[in-house]
Amino acid sequence: MAELVTVSAEQPPADRAPSEARCRPAAAPLAPAGASYAAAALSVLLIAAGGVGLRDTAVQAGLVGGEPWLPLAVRVVDGLQPSTIVLAVTIAAGVVGILLTGLAIKPRRATAVAARSDSGGAVYVRLRDVAQAAATAARDVPGVEQVDSTATARKVSLRCVASAPELAEVRHLVARAVRDELQPLAKPPRITVRVRQESRR
Known part of the structure; x- marks a missing residue:
């Protein structure tokens, strides 16, 4: 049995584009976001922290020799009291946080x-x-x-x-x-x- 195909008069066939068709505007090229570089740096730090954790786990399991690093780091900061150094580190951390926030909301530069x-x-x-x-x-x-x-x-x-x-x-x-x-x-x-x-x- 022959199959009938109905084509609406208001809609042109798919193989023939209307003469008034226009190209869709493309998005303007932009430079990478500044936050992407900060995110990459933080990712490296997280990978390094994960590596330290895996090493300490291997030390505790007896797979490698040496002393765990994480307990040593905890003992270094344990018992800290308010001081000029702690205040300076706190201010520096706040400044870094503000800079990272600025990078996150900064508009991307046109290229x-x-x-x-x-x-x-x-x-x-x-x-x-x-x-x-x-x-x-x-x-x-x-x-x-x-x-x-x-x-x-x-x-x-x-x-x-x-x-x-x-x-x-x-x-x-x-x-x-x-x-x-x-x-x-x-x-x-x-x-x-x-x-x-x-x-x-």
Whole structure:
């Protein structure tokens, strides 16, 4: 018996996407959370503590020689009285706790910026590539000999060494070249240019 398949007029077939379909925006790339490094360090400490516990268990069972470490540690701190050292350790522990809390709630740093996309999706450019593109554009300016550049999500900074004496003109030309180069970005960053005269020996 033939099998009938009904296709709704309001819903296009699965093998044919509607012409107005748009790409789903992707999440912006972010740097690892600062708390992840602290968590990794604490994990190492916990592993070390577990290793000490396993060693002491092996010593008690007679599998290895030596003295247990945990009872020795307990005897060291047993009978402590309020003192300057205890106060300093307590304050240090509180400060570390505050720093770890700050790392946990600190927003993650952006590692890329969005570029314009006609498809409606999200295209991102890494900040180091933005800085490299800006430096390349600056080197094409006549009179520029050396360029160092850095980029953040909102700002691109360039430090140029020029052989031409007209530093103000070179600064203007570099800023314009970099601005034109970064036009494809969705939000063009603020551009700062510093130019110094090439030292002659």
